[in-house]
Amino acid sequence: MTDSKKVINKILVELFKDILGIEAAALKNSEFGELTVTEFHIIESIGLDGGKTMSETALLAGVTIGTLTTSINRLIRKGAVQRKRDDNDRRVVLVSLTELGRNAYLHHEEFHQEMTNSVIEFLDTEDDGVLIQALSSLQEFFSRKAKEYGRK
Template structure:
């Protein structure tokens, strides 16, 4: 059986993950982009506004296969949020960009993230903020190593 600390940490991590996901879904429904899933929003976020990202780069950032990404990009293209092009020098390389509509989604989602961070910053200052940042950084490194080992 788990000890009390393990149970609390497990509950907190699961609750944080679920809460953020549900808040994101609710915020999405309140925008004009309700025809997008959270996964599609995150794909748009990974494509970014700089443009000309390769399928491999985007798939790496999302931690999915290029095949899975291809399906997601096809849906975003069909909905008018992204576009794909091949470069003339090497037709095997596929670049992905957001359309104007895709950039609007990106910007709207960025506002959501800024509001979330601003809310956290209202509740943590000084030493508490340093401890939170250090702790989340350690947790992030742990999960990154875990992902790399898979």
């Protein structure tokens, strides 16, 4: 591996580890500390508009229906999500956020905004385009990899 590749590898590994660690710590030290990062991401997948089917939510969250069912059951016990049958088709199960879930969603969204604002503060405006291009390329790469592994 060339020196450049080693540096890039180290940066990517540390970046992912740091982002996940910071997110977990920030959420744990908030009023929503009883929710896990995974549960926040399920809440994020359900969204504020709610009324999503379990299948739609699982697809957005990148998890199986079985994994989602377990998470939804925990989120219902914690009071963040509600589940109901579709009025038109009783076979369809819809999930939506409770008031607690909506507040958690907004809190998580605020965390992401603060993280983005912090990154932008360190850059000159001319660097924005370079960062956007680099991150877009990374996102495209990871999306392709996710599809390869059946995650999206």
